[in-house]
Amino acid sequence: MSARPWSPTAFRAAARTLAATGQRIYQHGWSPATSSNYSMRLNDRYCAVTVSGRDKGLLSEADIMVVELANNQGASPGKPSAETGLHTQVYRRHADAQAVLHTHSMASTVLTMELADQKRLRLEGYELLKAFGGNSTHDTVLDIPVFENTQDIDALARDVDAAMDAGTITHAYLIRGHGVYTWGESMAACYRQLEALEFLFAVEVQRRQMRSRA
Numbered sequence: 001m002s003a004r005p006w007s008p009t010a011f012r013a014a015a016r017t018l019a020a021t022g023q024r025i026y027q028h029g030w031s032p033a034t035s036s037n038y039s040m041r042l043n044d045r046y047c048a049v050t051v052s053g054r055d056k057g058l059l060s061e062a063d064i065m066v067v068e069l070a071n072n073q074g075a076s077p078g079k080p081s082a083e084t085g086l087h088t089q090v091y092r093r094h095a096d097a098q099a100v101l102h103t104h105s106m107a108s109t110v111l112t113m114e115l116a117d118q119k120r121l122r123l124e125g126y127e128l129l130k131a132f133g134g135n136s137t138h139d140t141v142l143d144i145p146v147f148e149n150t151q152d153i154d155a156l157a158r159d160v161d162a163a164m165d166a167g168t169i170t171h172a173y174l175i176r177g178h179g180v181y182t183w184g185e186s187m188a189a190c191y192r193q194l195e196a197l198e199f200l201f202a203v204e205v206q207r208r209q210m211r212s213r214a
C-alpha cells in the first residue's frame with residue numbers, strides 16, 4: 001500500500017510518457033526555448049506535470065512532478081509549470097480528460113497575432129477535422145476561441161472555465177501570441193489532436209500568405 005495518495009507506478013508511467021511525448025513535440029519545433037507544458041492525470045485528485053523552465057528537447061522523467069488538482073500545489077519535489085492552473089482547470093472540468101498538451105509553435109503564434117482582435121479561429125472543410133473526437137466528416141466546422149495573453153494564469157483559467165460553461169470550447173483554445181492548449185481521453189488522442197491542430201494552423205498561415213501575394 002502506497003503512503004502517497006497517488007500510485008508511484010502510475011506516476012512513473014506518466015513521467016515516461018510525458019518525457020517521450022515532450023521530446024517528440026520538441027522535434028517538430030513546437031516547444032522552442034523551454035516553452036510549453038504537458039501533463040497527465042494520475043487520479044481524481046492529482047496530475048503529473050512538467051517542472052517549470054525545463055528544456056523540452058531534453059525532457060526526462062526527472063522533469064516531471066505531481067500537483068494537486070484542487071489547489072495547483074506541488075505534491076512532489078520541484079517547481080510546477082507556471083501554467084499549471086490551465087492544466088488543472090481541464091482535469092477539474094472534464095472527468096474523462098487524461099492528458100493536456102500546450103505548445104508554442106510558429107504557426108499558432110503567427111496566426112493568433114495576424115487574427116488581430118478576432119476572438120476565434122474557424123477551421124472548416126478540412127479532412128483532418130476527423131482527427132477530433134466526434135467528427136466523422138470533413139464537412140464540419142471547428143471554432144477555436146482565442147484568449148488574450150496574460151501573466152495572470154488564475155484569471156485566464158477562470159475565463160476558460162466560463163467559456164466552457166457557455167459551450168464555446170470543444171477541443172482546444174488558443175492564446176494570442178502564445179500558443180495552444182488541447183486535451184484528450186488518452187495521451188494518444190491528445191497528441192493526435194495536437195498534431196492535427198498544428199498542421200491546420202500551418203495550412204491557415206500558408207493560405208493567408210498565398211492570398212496576400214495574389
Ligand SMILES: CSCCC(=O)C(=O)COP(=O)(O)O
Binds near residue numbers: 033034035036050053
Ligand atoms: C519561455 S516560455 C514562457 C512561459 C510559457 O509560456 C511556457 O509555456 C512555459 O512555462 P513553464 O513554467 O511551464 O516552463
Ligand SMILES: [Zn+2]
Binds near residue numbers: 035037083102104178
Ligand atoms: Zn506557454
